[in-house]
Amino acid sequence: MDTRQLEYFVAVAEELNFTRAAARVFAAQSTVSAGVAALERELGARLFERDAHGVTLTSTGEAALAEARTGLQSIERLRDLAAGDGALRGVVRVGIFTNLTSIDLPGIMGEFRRRHPGVDLRLGPSPSGSTGLADDVRQGRLDVAFYGLPDPVAGAIALPLVEVPFVAVLPAGHPLARRPTVPLAELAAERWVDAREGFGNRVTLDRALAAAGLAREIATEVSDLGEIPRFVAAGLGVGALPELTVNATEGVVVRPLSPGVDWRLSVIAHPRPGAAARALLELIAERFGRPIPAARPPRLEGP
Incomplete structure (x- = not known):
């Protein structure tokens, strides 16, 4: 099992389409298919059901997806530690709103690119708004997201920006x-x-x-x-x-x-962001004159 196999698996699971997943990870579709098949052989279980209608996760695939995301995040943090104070690299996935024209999002991202040219940015909205963005952060599909719900997100870093x-x-x-x-x-x-x-x-x-x-x-x-x-x-x-x-x-x-x-606008992030995601949070906090708080602990369920 190698990192690329996990990346292919997560990409296919999120896109539910091998062609889109291949484009996302900059690999040939045949390479992604072979990587997922090799992972399935090593695990001894099918991760996807494939038919003429498309691709769906099996129950094993659903369970494996969370672990694969956690594994990739751990590997990213390990690379950050190894890099020390060197130039940042990697990808930061950011959930956005399409109509926040009053906030200079292009300016923020442009400044981030100037500071960290080795980091790629993947920006996009959710069809279910802040609810979907919060779920994407909780599930590890996004590193950072703008957030417009009044409720805190348990287990996430929350950086309040403005209230209007x-x-x-x-x-x-x-x-x-x-x-x-x-x-x-x-x-x-x-x-x-x-x-x-x-x-x-x-x-x-x-x-x-x-x-x-x-x-x-x-x-x-x-x-x-x-x-x-x-x-x-x-x-x-x-x-x-x-x-x-x-x-x-x-x-x-x-x-x-x-x-x-x-209405309050915040930015939320994974509780243990990678170095690149942390750098983006720090830039946003700098722009808005806000300190970065600690992650809100998850709520404990009663017996």
Whole structure:
């Protein structure tokens, strides 16, 4: 068993496709297939079921995946120790939001590349928003992720960045757009455009509405927060978004909410990040003037 076999196995398990996995690890598909087959022979068990419909993990494969990720992380930390104070190398996988235009993410990543040119970056969103990003960090699929849920992630490092208010997002001709401040109760009575379940902004707002005894009808769901103002402008409903996520859009008016609702943006990371991931955390903390806290211990379950 060698490291590349584990890398191939994890890539195929996450992509559920040998072609995409091969592209991800910069190897020929035949090499990835042969590496996974060799690993299966050595373990004496099938890790994948393969048929005309695609690839799925077996029960053994599911169990082995967590161990393979842990093994690769341990190997990465071992390499960090061996490298000492030398130039960092490797890959940092970062979960992002597609609409955080108020945060200079390209600038942060550009500075990271200048400081650590030997480290590659893999940036991407999750289709289930912060909920999916948190799970990806817990499962070892991501090293670092931006995070917009109000709940802490047990066992992870959490670096708070900013806290901003929600604002009402209204069509320009809407009666509430003439108000200097929009009552949350009146906004709740409208038809809404919002993100899918699992997105941090929706979870935060749903809890605030529930605490106020309010319910709402979400008539249109979208998977990109940046698109919500455009759908509002088209007359599909009203919205409410964290202020720093709102893209300026013609035909849309933004107003403060009353009472106010706040949204917190953080960065979360694996509790034992590799040296490259740690360096990225330190840069983000430097940019926002924040100290890096210790990992939050996992919650112990009762008997």
